[in-house]
Amino acid sequence: MEPTEAITVVLIVGMTCGIPLLGLTLRFSLKPLVEAFIRLREAQLGASQVQQLQARVDYLERQLELRGLMDRAPSTSLQQLAPEHLPIVTKDRERI
Numbered sequence: 001m002e003p004t005e006a007i008t009v010v011l012i013v014g015m016t017c018g019i020p021l022l023g024l025t026l027r028f029s030l031k032p033l034v035e036a037f038i039r040l041r042e043a044q045l046g047a048s049q050v051q052q053l054q055a056r057v058d059y060l061e062r063q064l065e066l067r068g069l070m071d072r073a074p075s076t077s078l079q080q081l082a083p084e085h086l087p088i089v090t091k092d093r094e095r096i
Contacts, residue, residue: 064070 061070
């Protein structure tokens with residue numbers, strides 16, 4: 001076997017086996033870093049979206065109050081919306 005043939009065989013085997021193995025290695029090593037970065041971005045954007053939604057709801061409540069369409073003043077306490085403070089509605093079931 002001549003040296004050029006040997007080099008060609010080594011390069012072909014290296015490309016057919018080495019490139020996929022390198023790709024899998026990079027994928028598994030970078031996956032946790034990319035997922036952590038995505039979660040960080042979601043957390044940063046989630047906080048701003050909550051603030052935007054709160055401002056939007058406040059604006060809509062003010063508009064309803066100005067037009068007299070709101071029966072009661074909105075409660076800003078989240079504890080009043082907790083499940084233990086909600087009224088329990090029970091229905092009597094008819095027997096057939």
